[in-house]
Amino acid sequence: MKKVKFIYNPNSGEKGITNYLDRIIKIYQKNNYIIEPYRLTKEESIGRAFLEIDNTYDHILLAGGDGTIDMILNAMKEFKINLPVGILPLGTANDFAKALKLPYNIEEGISNILSSKPKKIDIGKINDKYFINVASAGMFTDVSQKINPDLKNYMGKVSYYIRGIEEALRFRKFNIRVKSEEVTCDGDMYLMLIFNGKTAGNLNLAYKSELDDGYLDVVIFKAMPIPKSIPVLIGVLRGDYLEHINEKEILYFKTQNITIECENELITDIDGEKGPDFPLQIECIKGGIEILGVCK
Numbered sequence: 421m422k423k424v425k426f427i428y429n430p431n432s433g434e435k436g437i438t439n440y441l442d443r444i445i446k447i448y449q450k451n452n453y454i455i456e457p458y459r460l461t462k463e464e465s466i467g468r469a470f471l472e473i474d475n476t477y478d479h480i481l482l483a484g485g486d487g488t489i490d491m492i493l494n495a496m497k498e499f500k501i502n503l504p505v506g507i508l509p510l511g512t513a514n515d516f517a518k519a520l521k522l523p524y525n526i527e528e529g530i531s532n533i534l535s536s537k538p539k540k541i542d543i544g545k546i547n548d549k550y551f552i553n554v555a556s557a558g559m560f561t562d563v564s565q566k567i568n569p570d571l572k573n574y575m576g577k578v579s580y581y582i583r584g585i586e587e588a589l590r591f592r593k594f595n596i597r598v599k600s601e602e603v604t605c606d607g608d609m610y611l612m613l614i615f616n617g618k619t620a621g622n623l624n625l626a627y628k629s630e631l632d633d634g635y636l637d638v639v640i641f642k643a644m645p646i647p648k649s650i651p652v653l654i655g656v657l658r659g660d661y662l663e664h665i666n667e668k669e670i671l672y673f674k675t676q677n678i679t680i681e682c683e684n685e686l687i688t689d690i691d692g693e694k695g696p697d698f699p700l701q702i703e704c705i706k707g708g709i710e711i712l713g714v715c716k
Contacts (some may be wrong), residue, residue, distance in 0.1 A: 486692055636704045
């Protein structure tokens with residue numbers, strides 16, 4: 421029988437994973453898999469989940485949101501684990517799962533995982549860390565870090581909206597220097613996002629992004645007078661702002677490598693968790709992870 425390591429975050433989303441554990445194990449056993457559950461905790465290193473993994477394992481099954489996937493990805497790279505990954509999106513933020521068009525129904529998700537072949541998907545690397553969806557800095561990017569974890573688990577997306585409104589009331593600009601093969605610039609900005617995926621906080625900001633093209637999509641919202649920011653915001657909400665870009669307001673381009681410097685005290689964020697300090701060296705790792713159950 422084939423073996424599967426099942427790693428789940430009991431605090432993802434509204435802690436709903438515990439309602440599905442028996443169902444998940446039952447489906448895998450019915451399909452002749454030995455499934456080994458591992459419960460993530462704050463007290464134990466994620467490395468313990470990978471201590472016994474060898475070539476007898478068929479794949480890794482993850483249950484959680486973007487932060488959980490990001491943490492597992494970094495641990496896999498650290499321990500040189502190259503197994504395919506199946507994802508059950510059960511977190512508060514599931515932007516990466518949405519980009520992959522993964523179903524939220526447990527039975528459908530597992531059926532797709534078990535009947536599919538691995539698909540190579542790009543990942544991002546920022547200094548010595550990896551990310552699957554988006555690396556960011558500026559307004560809103562540390563919202564997740566400022567929310568009490570218990571409040572996040574209890575109120576879900578509502579807690580993000582509340583914190584986001586508070587952040588929007590404080591327009592603060594930052595000076596950055598950007599250098600890539602495609603673009604070199606130096607100026608003030610409100611928000612910078614480097615996408616491997618497509619969405620951030622359910623906003624489809626990088627809808628031209630492809631997860632297997634070997635490129636990252638960079639979106640920089642430049643500092644501008646508040647009256648000018650309103651039409652930009654409307655375009656973002658409407659989902660077509662990349663078609664009407666004014667380069668004095670928004671910088672958008674695709675790149676494989678980018679260097680970013682900032683002398684302000686600016687926190688970075690990768691998939692909802694605190695990222696590294698500036699300067700940043702960011703690159704796309706083409707085909708850096710294999711995902712199971714990806715919809716065509």
